[in-house]
Amino acid sequence: MDGMKIKKFVGQTFKDAMEAVKKEFGPDAIILSNRQIKSGPFGILSKSAVEVTAAIDETQASTITHKPSTVNIPSDEIAKELRGLKDEIGFLKETLRPIVPSLKITREKRGLFNLLIRQGVDTQLALVLIERSRDNIDSLKKVISQDMKIQGLSPIEERGIIFVGPPGVGKTTTLSKIAHMIQNKKRQVSIITLDDNRISTIAHFKEISAMLKCPVRSIKKISELPKILYKEIGKTSILIDTPGYETKEILGGLEEIFPSGFPLKKCFVMDTSINETTSLKLWEDCNKYGIDTIGFTKLDLATQFGNLYNLSIITGRPVSFMTTGPYIPFDIKIPSSEFMAGLVVGGV
Helix, strand or coil: CCCEEEEEEEECCHHHHHHHHHHHHCCCCEEEEEEECCCCHHHCCCCCCEEEEEEEEHHHHCCCCCCCCCCCCCHHHHHHHHHHHHHHHHHHHHHHCCCCCCCCCCHHHHHHHHHHHHCCCCHHHHHHHHHHCCCCHHHHHHHHHHHCCECCCHHHHCCEEEEECCCCCCHHHHHHHHHHHHHHCCCCEEEEECCCCCHHHHHHHHHHHHHHCCCEEECCCHHHHHHHHHHHECCEEEEEECCHHHHHHHHHHHHHHCCCCCCCEEEEEEECCCCHHHHHHHHHHHHCCCCCEEEEECHHHCCCCHHHHHHHHHHCCCEEEEECCCCCCCCEECCCHHHHHHHHCCCC
16 A cells, blocks of 8 residues: 555545545545444434545645645644554455455556445455456456356255245245246245234235135244145245244254254345345344355345345355345346346446
8 A cells, every 4th residue: 555645534424425535535536445433422323424434546646636624633643543544454455465465456447446335345355356357347247247156946946945034124025926936837836934923924925825826824833844844845835934033043943843954945035225234244143054045135225236246255155036126926036147247336
């Protein structure tokens, strides 16, 4: 980072902070990181605030005209801030050294890097991506598509799937869409729900049962599953819906009831619009239970898609499907790696 000028900018939103970066550093700034910070008195988050750490070549920074500052910052505070930034950059360089020992960012790659950050790609993953790609968007998309693992539904629909994930991500709606897809392939479908406490869920499955002309069972305890599964497995595709508020308990119970391995695939369903920090926390809660695949929902509500790449790389699990809206049996897609790469870079 020799010859680089580094500074932190704060705004009420990411956009505000980026405008401050552009105003002072210009369009060639490199965004190193961004995070939410506590902005209220005594460390209370009274309103949203975003801190963006940006850098620019000193030679370029010297050509930018700035308005004189009216705030006098003590020199010891500036020195402390610079030491902190130096430590952060040093840690980042050491972390990346085994992967990208000679990181060189051209003007074109700088633009690609900023694009990835705006789309929500993790900073370190974005640095690795631009090092592996050439200086154009098509090359970047190709590298991303090579990293994305796509499984589709065919390998897992023969026996069935259990859908797990937090409340509200769309597990029940997704199950209904997949049931339609499987039936369209002339396969029989059997549905089981462990969520029998919500009236809306029960009513929904009654409608699905009538529409698909398939059995729907509601069970209160997962200990009832073995009898049903071993009787029907191989004869029909079994789809199991679970309540989001008991995900860890259900997955833990499956390990006890099926010590030799659960016979269906475990699909982790994630809302695309959820931020990276939250989605990774939710993933960590489930990961130890042997999740097989990931399904992304609510693409229509997401404003950026970098987290698709983050989760795919960090979890190492293949993607089976994506849902693009609430309508049954429509609004579901088995994506290609090229399609997902296009989403990650902004739909281009």
